[in-house]
Amino acid sequence: MLTAVEREIKASLEDSMKHCMKLRTAWALLLLGATVVPAWAQLEFAQQKNCLGCHAVDKRVLGPAYKDIAAKYAGQPDALDKLTQKVRKGGSGVWGILPMPANTQLSDAEARQLVRWILSLK
Numbered sequence: 001m002l003t004a005v006e007r008e009i010k011a012s013l014e015d016s017m018k019h020c021m022k023l024r025t026a027w028a029l030l031l032l033g034a035t036v037v038p039a040w041a042q043l044e045f046a047q048q049k050n051c052l053g054c055h056a057v058d059k060r061v062l063g064p065a066y067k068d069i070a071a072k073y074a075g076q077p078d079a080l081d082k083l084t085q086k087v088r089k090g091g092s093g094v095w096g097i098l099p100m101p102a103n104t105q106l107s108d109a110e111a112r113q114l115v116r117w118i119l120s121l122k
């Protein structure tokens with residue numbers, strides 16, 4: 001039989017274990033959220049969405065290199081929103097005279113995911 005004190009210790013230990021598990025789950029979800037898709041899968045996704053017909057990660061094709069885009073917008077907090085819109089709607093005049101056609105096949109979330117990846121490139 002456990003004494004009252006032992007029971008109390010056991011209960012509080014169990015409690016903090018539970019708390020710990022919750023924290024760990026929260027962390028795991030956070031980490032997952034931050035890195036949902038590894039870099040190679042992002043590249044594959046960009047391929048599937050036809051971005052790589054005009055773009056490459058580190059050289060200019062028809063459109064600018066993704067690394068150049070990342071460098072240009074580094075430290076601009078509104079770049080993610082702005083570029084997500086641009087990718088979906090298309091546009092021109094930032095990198096030269098060639099326009100990027102609208103990519104209407106992308107959902108907002110997909111475009112955002114691609115732009116987040118592009119902006120993370122170094």
Ligand code: HEC
Nearest residue numbers: 049051054062063091092093094095096098099100103114
């Ligand atoms: C038909 C060719 C073409 C395709 C397909 C294409 N792009 Fe572009 N992209 C361009 C061109 C050209 C520019 C430069 C536009 C400019 O100068 O404003 C550009 C610019 C960009 C920019 C920078 C925009 C800016 O204002 O700085 C991003 C980000 C981008 N593209 C992402 C994507 C993504 C993601 C996809 C796939 C969903 C994609 N592009 C598909 C041609 C293309």
